[in-house]
Amino acid sequence: MGDSPRLLAINARDREELRVVLTCAGQVEDLRWSQGGKISQVGDIYLGVVNKVESSLDAAFIDFGGKRAGFLHSGNLHASCVPGCDPFKLASTTTRVPEKLAAVSDEDVVAAEPDSQTLPIAEMLEPGQKLIVQVQRDSVRGKGATLSSFISLPGRRLVLMPSLGRAAISRRIDDSDERRRLRDEVLSADAFQQCGMILRTAAEGASADELLSELELLLEEWKQLGQAAAKGDGPSCLRREPTPAVRAVRDILRRDLSEVVVDCPQVAKDIAAAIEELPKDCRPPVRVYDKTRPLFEALDIERAWQLLFRAKVPVARGASIVIHETEALCAIDVNSGRIQGDSLEDTALEANLAAAEEIARQIRLRDLGGIVVVDFIDMRQSENRRQLNQRFSQLLRADRARLKLGGLSSFGLLSLTRRRMGTGLPRAIERFCKGCGGSGTAAQHHAGALRALRLLRSAGTERELHLRIHPGAAVELKGLLEDLPQPGLELRLEEDSQLAPGDMVLR
Template identity: 35%
Template sequence: MSEEILINVTPRETRVAVVENGMMQEVYLERASRRGYVGNVYKGRVQRVMPGMQAAFVDIGLERAAFLHASDIVRPAVSAGNGNGDGAPAQSNGNGGTPPISGLVHEGQEIVVQVIRDPISSKGARLSAHLSIPSRYLVLLPYAKTLGVSVRIEDEDERQRLKETLGSLIGEDPLGYIVRTNAEGQSATALAFDVTYLGKVWRVVQENIASSKVGERVYEELSLPLRALRDLLHEGIEKVRVDSRETYDKVCKFVHKFMPELDERIEHYDGERPIFDLYGAEDEIQRALRREVPLKSGGHLVVDQTEAMTTIDVNTGAYLGSRNLEETVYRTNLEAAQAAARQLRLRNLGGIIIIDFIDMVDEEHKRQVLRTLEKALARDHAKTTVYPMSALGLVEMTRKRTTKSLEYQLCEPCPVCNGRGTLKTPETVTYEIFREITRAVRQFDAEKLMVLASPVVVDRILEEESVGVAELEEFIGKTITFQAEDHYAQERFDVVLL
């Protein structure tokens, strides 16, 4: 398996692609206008203490003072067996257990805090004194002697294995750790790598805290290129190609510091062709925004993303096969299983996913298709759970949602159909206009009426509905005129009383 990471950097946008055997499997993007502060750690100074709100306002060098609640200063005890998700700060239980804010901080006090919510509108950022620094499989909690496992890892044997493995790795380390969800099934070697990485990061943060002034950032959540290397770079990656000299230098320093054994994998790309054109990545992104995905056999997938779930429908299309119908369906479903797994990664689809395979009679064929799907999903960095195929040929599965899907990041709802994907026909709009005219005449007094609508609707009314218009004028006793407006969408119209 040949695997590479491509990093494309422009002044306002950075993109990272994961390529396996010459085909793009995943793509991530970050835009300068949307980079927030969440995850950053600052040395701040308490400006005001508000006992009535159980909160304080802290200057961390941003435009507005940030908000720090008492429950984000005192952490209730976390048992070593339970953990706390993926390292989110524990909150007060609301039963009066949190001490008064005035007893925790005072005006003018210096305090090290982490941003847990970006500034919104007129509100400043929200802070926490419970620092957490993530790696690929672990979260470091430097101020909490905790050894926890994410509650999303449900298998008790696996939870115990991870807990014992981490315990043997950290020994008497006074720092706290939580095992993240995607550590499920990982080896002791992988966890040891993260323990070493987090230890180095925390030492750097401590040095920064000691030397920094109030309002200065002492830890910044990694930018996309470095975050991608932290989470994606492993022994199986042959090359990391970066098309920006400045970013290449940063990547080299990062890898040399935390993953020196992979130094030689980093390469600066200075070719004439754009780096994303090397493996047709630009075309793949455009195809990933389409509803239909063609299969090599002639069949195709239809991907529909809704609020509740994502559905993937498998169709044979032009593929007829060379044997019988069952064999044709089986071959199509096998190819579709691999293609569906790839589309989930490429489009970054999460939540509930339903795959509607073509009905198969042979039980062994069903098992093989399910195995193919599970095998294809094994390389997915997001946690997936696949359930048995139903009698209708449906496979229910879930995929952990980490960020917005590719479509939601790159696109917005159509202003004409408001994201429905369909428009009312001119005939439907015509009859809505007739009903609106009747309603307006009953409510208001006017000599005549004018209807403003799109040209296609007005043309239809004047040509195919002329008799209907005459009957309506006779029924309401008013004159109706129609005016075409080129800038009106097909569904838009206005009834004006004159």
């Protein structure tokens, strides 16, 4: 798969959602998603005002202009935020690294150092105080956005972080020669020694001049932020992240990308303009897809997308995994299916190794977080358990999130903890399911309805259509039919409970 061309497909034609998928050899490697009409605030920078300080929570609630006050924990509070301090004074007074950065992938974060913030939050903040904050996580399920006063300005190859107080290299750049080159040729320069920053994985192979040019642009942006904060009263927005499509391309873009395919001319134009600012070896061609058939259907991506909303996911040779998220943890079960080895032990090992690859991918794509427990098929031989544990650990290295892997128990249970990158696609669009009496959610019904809507839109001049669809998806679809552009279309819906919510027959 490493030698296969990688393609970045962007479905931006439909106003209901934006979907960005990185594929290689028919496999979905990475994705980004945003809901139509709902703009993510992650990475946006605001001049906020302290509403309330809760000593019992060791946190404060900040009015930053959102519908709900944002949540600022003491762990995300810079030590210079004391009463009477200039709200922009987030200079390099400490070398502390926060647990999570708002606009930076965890793959680019360096190892954290001891926390230098020792005062209780009630002694650092007071109601009415102004401070600059950045959104780490969007508001979800009635909870306000998660905020941080550790500001980061991301570029393509480096991230400016004044609160870091030093220059560092991403922990994901593991080539010792490249790390030595970056340290000796780049970070030793005076310009890089005078500010906090992290060289991202995209900095591999970049020259000192290229990195310096990007740093100067970010420093100018930081200066303008300070000027805007000095003039503002708060709460007010100081800086917004680029459009979701441009941001997704910025985060996913890689040198071995063969092309970017976009089904919306305007979005393609915006992306092409953003790519033009990159070095020539990082400028894949941008192609506009103008066919009537939905892009993900044409590229055979849609089925893999719909699998993200299903509990049961097929694995090679008839095996499968079942994923169930609860409030306490996420449980993943492995089923051997039709896999048959020379013995029960061989069958278990083969099924477990096949499942491990898909589990690592699903954890990454679904952005599963918290405690994850995998129930592998029991194996008696310690060597087989060691082989599985080693292979699973190797597969998880491709994950951009921070995680900690435990050992495989004698019962076949393997646990890990993982910090979510965001909300997670299924969790972001799940809805209360009246049909199940509140025992579950219907995220896949909504996703299936959106797929049906795309197929109907691509039908062109057809006047009569018959759609066989899952009942739950049919209910969701009926609320979307008013957005169909074809006047006079006669559509007959046939509900079929035997179909999966993401499957349908249109004729």
